[in-house]
Amino acid sequence: MSHDLESVAATLVADGKGILAADETVPTLTKRFDTLGIPSTERSRRTYREMLFTAPGAAEFISGVIMQDETIRQKSSDGTPLAEVLSKQDILPGIKVDIGAKPLAGSPGETVTEGLDGLRDRLSEYHGMGARFAKWRAVIHITDALPSVVCVSANAHALARYAALCQDEGIVPIVEPEVLMDGDHDADRCYAVTEWVLKTVFEQLYDQRVALEGMVLKPNMVISGKKAKQRAGVDEVAEKTVRVLKARVPAAVPGIAFLSGGQSDEEATAHLDAINKIPGPPWRITFSYGRALQAAPQKAWSGKTENVAAAQRAFAHRARMNGLAALGQWKADLEKKAA
């Protein structure tokens, strides 16, 4: 495996830094903008991304940014490609390359992530545009009867095909098997499904000759369903999350960067911090948050030029809180001081 892949993977999970997932598709970002009354145009989406990418004080805590196709082709207001705006600040540009979770034939209620057709050519084009890492998200639903064997195996197979293609093209794959927190299941059920999914994903990565040293895993935490009657507390989430990862993630993987998955901003930070306070795991453990980094700045901005500075402060604050949590050095009263 190339030394480059190893060094990019290590850079993504460097001490006290994590990843900003800013790769919402146009329909998803439009939905988020709609709730705040922000018109969604090519220009407003660019303004929004540029605002995050240039927020003073954030780069110290952000190792990489995941963009999507529209964003990596955009230029900032002064004409600099957005990928270059990032790399000038030593932030690695990344790109979402899946084309979404689509209904899985024969398995009502389940999805398989698509986007393998033509992927090699797209990866090569994105590499030329500066992308050094990529993301592919598989989605697993929990119900009393789901997930099915075919859903877990089809998604794991596709993740490994994507990861192998990325490494062939000199791009570090972020491998994201997300077990959703929708539903009323408890944390133990999430544990069992997460364990099964991770086991299957690493079998596929092995079979398809993916070099574990040159990838980053982006898993869910082991957490109760959103509608569970009694939700597991922070320490239980941390303990179960570390336990399942130790059971199923080889030590050759350099780093783990969690998704936030619909947790509140502070919950996502508190969980990451508690996970990092547990001694012993062999990998770096950090964040690759979308909503938990962006909800606050999005709201503060609300599409108004006069709010840009406040929105950038809100973003830099969340980046710093999560950077501290990645070191196990976050404290709840740091949130109050900033408020």
Ligand code: 13P
């Ligand atoms: P959330 O942190 O909002 O779950 O997004 C992370 C991500 O990249 C999902 O694919």
